[in-house]
Amino acid sequence: MSIQAIILLGAPGAGKGTMAEAIRSATTFIHVSTGDMLREAIKAGTLVGREAEAFMRQGELVPDEIILKIVMERLERGAPDAQYMFDGFPRTLEQARLLDAEFARRGAKLINVFLLDVSREVSLERLGGRLICRRCDANFHVRNIPPKTAGVCDNCGGELSQRPDDSRATILKRLEVFQQQTAGLIAYYAKRGVLQRVDSSGPRAETVADIMKRLQ
Ligand SMILES: [Zn+2]
Incomplete structure (x- = not known):
């Protein structure tokens, strides 16, 4: 071997x-x-x-x-x-x-x-939908891992925003x-x-x- x-x-x-x-x-x-x-x-x-x-x-x-x-x-x-x-x-x-x-x-x-x-479209959808909590860095996704309340972190209630790279x-x-x-x-x-x-x-x-x- x-x-x-x-x-x-x-x-x-x-x-x-x-x-x-x-x-x-x-x-x-x-x-x-x-x-x-x-x-x-x-x-x-x-x-x-x-x-x-x-x-x-x-x-x-x-x-x-x-x-x-x-x-x-x-x-x-x-x-x-x-x-x-x-x-x-x-x-x-x-x-x-x-x-x-x-x-x-x-x-x-x-x-x-x-x-x-x-495909380019799938990349854009996957990466473009990523959200990150400003307070605890938890990751979400608009479609794949949506937070319970739009724009709000499930873990800590912090504000979610798009990653700067995305x-x-x-x-x-x-x-x-x-x-x-x-x-x-x-x-x-x-x-x-x-x-x-x-x-x-x-x-x-x-x-x-x-x-x-x-x-x-
Ligand atoms: Zn959080």
Whole structure:
């Protein structure tokens, strides 16, 4: 047995976080996000952790080679036959190439790359309807998780408002940025024959069931 991995790519509003949690709880895949791995490496004070920290402190992007080292260090700490679900990684084409090279060298296998796809309209509806309590930070949604009284927090009675990131213009911009950033990755994995497009516009349970079926 060798290490196996899947990758989750999700457009804004595709529900990547929810999907990751659903897969994690129903399978043996270990959820690893770039943010968590970076924080762990920095906290542990490893050599690459300190390198990454130096870039971040200067407000610079952590170079692809360092991100990759952090990921491989994380995998080395796990079982030799563990299954991983990458979230937020790889972010660039270069990271994808480096990952492939490392996996080939170690006999690890990338099984699937799931692209959670939603239409622009669904993204706008999901993200545009999010509400947050100004007082206790509780989350609601105009349609999916409506508060008992419009505009009022169920928990504390505080005032609900739209998240600043969720204006129509901001959502459209985020969708555009996602497409620009992932176009290369998507083409790369499609060519390698591991890309699986998953329609994530419907109810969450359906999308989860779809992914589980493909994982079997
Ligand atoms: Zn509240």
